[in-house]
Amino acid sequence: ARQFTRPLNDLANQFNTLLSAVAGAERVFEVLDEKEERTDEMDAITLTDVKGNVEFRNVAFSYEDEGDTVRNLSFKANQGEMIALVGPTGAGKSTVINLLSRFYDPDSGEILIDGYDNKKITRESLRMSMAFVLQDSYLFKGTIRENIRYGRLDATDEEIEEAAKKANAHSFIEKLPLKYDTVLEQDGSGISHGQKQLLSIARAILADPKILILDEATSSIDTITELAIQEALDQLMEGRTSFVIAHRLNTIQKADQILVLKDGEIIERGTHQSLMDDKGFYYKLYNH
Ligand code: ATP
Numbered sequence: 056a057r058q059f060t061r062p063l064n065d066l067a068n069q070f071n072t073l074l075s076a077v078a079g080a081e082r083v084f085e086v087l088d089e090k091e092e093r094t095d096e097m098d099a100i101t102l103t104d105v106k107g108n109v110e111f112r113n114v115a116f117s118y119e120d121e122g123d124t125v126r127n128l129s130f131k132a133n134q135g136e137m138i139a140l141v142g143p144t145g146a147g148k149s150t151v152i153n154l155l156s157r158f159y160d161p162d163s164g165e166i167l168i169d170g171y172d173n174k175k176i177t178r179e180s181l182r183m184s185m186a187f188v189l190q191d192s193y194l195f196k197g198t199i200r201e202n203i204r205y206g207r208l209d210a211t212d213e214e215i216e217e218a219a220k221k222a223n224a225h226s227f228i229e230k231l232p233l234k235y236d237t238v239l240e241q242d243g244s245g246i247s248h249g250q251k252q253l254l255s256i257a258r259a260i261l262a263d264p265k266i267l268i269l270d271e272a273t274s275s276i277d278t279i280t281e282l283a284i285q286e287a288l289d290q291l292m293e294g295r296t297s298f299v300i301a302h303r304l305n306t307i308q309k310a311d312q313i314l315v316l317k318d319g320e321i322i323e324r325g326t327h328q329s330l331m332d333d334k335g336f337y338y339k340l341y342n343h
Pocket residue numbers: 056057058118119124142143144145146147148149150151
């Protein structure tokens with residue numbers, strides 16, 4: 056689970072450069088939007104009321120010319136469902152996310168959002184429909200308040216605090232000497248890994264997207280923060296279609312669908328219980 060974090064880091068770097076160059080985050084978005092506008096298809100549509108139905112139809116993709124990285128990917132995620140992507144390293148989990156979020160386009164097949172081919176949707180409206188909570192939460196140099204506000208630029212201070220409360224972040228923020236005005240470095244030094252995740256969750260709550268992309272943290276987080284994260288994530292996922300890259304299989308037992316990937320293909324799918332009953336690859340992974 057690494058590839059799709061790269062464009063985001065680039066974006067964060069871009070933000071830093073731009074933030075120091077111009078005043079106000081709104082301006083940053085304008086600059087990015089101008090850049091993105093050009094790459095939309097001529098007849099791209101703006102999706103306003105996204106429901107969060109996602110479908111992959113026989114999708115294949117390769118990063119390089121030879122051999123497919125992923126192939127025959129077909130699945131449906133209905134509005135509000137939790138979809139877990141599991142499988143060994145290199146199986147293609149991050150690639151699925153790269154395609155869903157349009158960092159790359161499929162070589163063949165289609166990806167539909169609410170029935171619309173995602174290539175025919177403006178990048179702006181795609182971006183508005185999704186939020187990411189990644190294991191390496193991307194922060195930019197700025198205050199905690201600004202970092203959360205990035206989820207929705209016109210949010211008031213009250214809304215930011217409200218989101219931080221829902222994300223279980225408010226209490227740790229309040230303990231910092233400068234509270235919401237604490238300045239973070241881009242690497243988030245000064246706060247813990249788990250706290251970075253809580254900020255990232257607060258940002259996602261503020262963004263209020265219909266599609267969520269979660270990459271579980273693998274690095275060690277203390278138990279209390281981990282509980283706070285899990286609780287905040289449960290709250291965040293409620294009513295949204297969420298794609299979870301799962302590294303530890305115990306957190307996805309409540310998933311509506313588990314897609315088991317191996318060598319770029321979905322080799323098994325089902326609920327935790329049905330996959331356990333099948334006693335196949337997932338069963339082996341789980342008992343490992
Ligand atoms: P992990 O659990 O280790 O993150 P993953 O299941 O997310 O793995 P992917 O990152 O999707 O797997 O990688 C699928 C395959 O594509 C791997 O063989 C990987 O080396 C390759 N790959 C990923 N990104 C690129 C890239 N940018 N260029 C070329 N090959 C890539």
